[in-house]
Amino acid sequence: EFSSDGCGDFRKPSIEVKNGDGSTAFLGKVKKYRIYSGKYSIPGLPSLFATNDDTVDTLEITLWDEASSVAVVLLYSVFEEKNIITRAVKVLNQSAHTIFLNRIMSTTLDYMESNYDFIHFAGRHTMERNLIRTPLRHGVQSIESIRGASSHQHNPFVILCDHDADEDRGDCYGFSFVYSGNFRCEIEKDQFDQTRLLFGINPRGFCYRLKSGECFDAPETVLAYSNQGFAKLSHLYHDIYRNNLCRSHFSHMERPIVINSWEAAYFDFDDDKLLNIAKESVDMGVEMFVLDDGWFGKRDSDFSGLGDWETNTTKIKRGLTEFAKEINKLGLK
Numbered sequence: 001e002f003s004s005d006g007c008g009d010f011r012k013p014s015i016e017v018k019n020g021d022g023s024t025a026f027l028g029k030v031k032k033y034r035i036y037s038g039k040y041s042i043p044g045l046p047s048l049f050a051t052n053d054d055t056v057d058t059l060e061i062t063l064w065d066e067a068s069s070v071a072v073v074l075l076y077s078v079f080e081e082k083n084i085i086t087r088a089v090k091v092l093n094q095s096a097h098t099i100f101l102n103r104i105m106s107t108t109l110d111y112m113e114s115n116y117d118f119i120h121f122a123g124r125h126t127m128e129r130n131l132i133r134t135p136l137r138h139g140v141q142s143i144e145s146i147r148g149a150s151s152h153q154h155n156p157f158v159i160l161c162d163h164d165a166d167e168d169r170g171d172c173y174g175f176s177f178v179y180s181g182n183f184r185c186e187i188e189k190d191q192f193d194q195t196r197l198l199f200g201i202n203p204r205g206f207c208y209r210l211k212s213g214e215c216f217d218a219p220e221t222v223l224a225y226s227n228q229g230f231a232k233l234s235h236l237y238h239d240i241y242r243n244n245l246c247r248s249h250f251s252h253m254e255r256p257i258v259i260n261s262w263e264a265a266y267f268d269f270d271d272d273k274l275l276n277i278a279k280e281s282v283d284m285g286v287e288m289f290v291l292d293d294g295w296f297g298k299r300d301s302d303f304s305g306l307g308d309w310e311t312n313t314t315k316i317k318r319g320l321t322e323f324a325k326e327i328n329k330l331g332l333k
Contacts, residue, residue: 107199
């Protein structure tokens with residue numbers, strides 16, 4: 001459930017820490033546990049929450065390293081009706097010295113076998129979320145982002161599944177990391193054909209100083225399992241995120257019918273041209289006008305203006321406020 005470092009486990013560790021005496025080992029043994037009703041929360045970070053319709057229980061397991069006086073609390077919440085388990089980790093420095101946390105994985109999961117495919121979603125601008133599927137091999141396979149954001153090169157979500165799993169059948173294990181910064185997911189197949197999956201903050205460039213008595217809260221991973229293929233797995237995630245992660249009142253609202261200026265005009269427009277497009281769209285049942293790229297700076301191509309958030313008054317002669325009022329007069333949002 002949480003792999004040690006420097007204590008005989010030669011696979012990837014869940015934690016790397018520099019202790020007050022300069023040592024780097026961590027061996028957490030179970031000290032105590034508690035079970036309570038409700039969902040844990042993570043200070044300053046997004047995480048799932050329980051609604052009045054949910055039955056949620058939480059398990060906390062405290063691991064204690066005798067030599068360093070560093071404690072790790074493993075957090076698990078079970079959404080019984082929704083078939084979801086969440087995991088998170090917190091590190092407490094209960095020593096008299098400052099320590100440095102160089103690696104902390106929110107989720108560690110060991111499988112006794114490795115007869116799985118590894119699915120992740122790679123991409124780039126205009127080609128996001130391409131499905132990549134490969135069998136597990138000996139050694140370490142990983143995805144990550146070091147861009148300061150989860151990115152469209154790799155989003156923080158992976159699946160382990162049967163070789164013959166498809167949309168409607170097969171065992172599928174999903175791991176979704178609820179964090180928008182640098183992340184890493186590592187999957188290791190060892191010499192005994194066992195599998196270890198670790199998911200957490202990317203260790204590259206990560207070093208968190210933890211003074212005596214301080215606590216570090218790692219982000220949450222949402223785990224889901226389906227024995228009915230990818231479609232069922234998708235539904236589990238869609239339902240839990242719609243109902244138990246998104247706090248916006250828009251979550252359950254019917255989406256408006258939108259017309260977007262981009263495909264109609266690209267960079268070549270002024271506000272009169274856009275208003276004519278908006279007027280024509282009303283009779284088609286359109287409910288919202290979206291002003292896309294090109295309204296700011298000297299933004300006449302992809303090679304200038306991006307980030308110059310000043311209205312281009314040659315294009316939007318009325319200014320944004322008056323232009324928006326004209327759109328609203330047509331009955332459009």
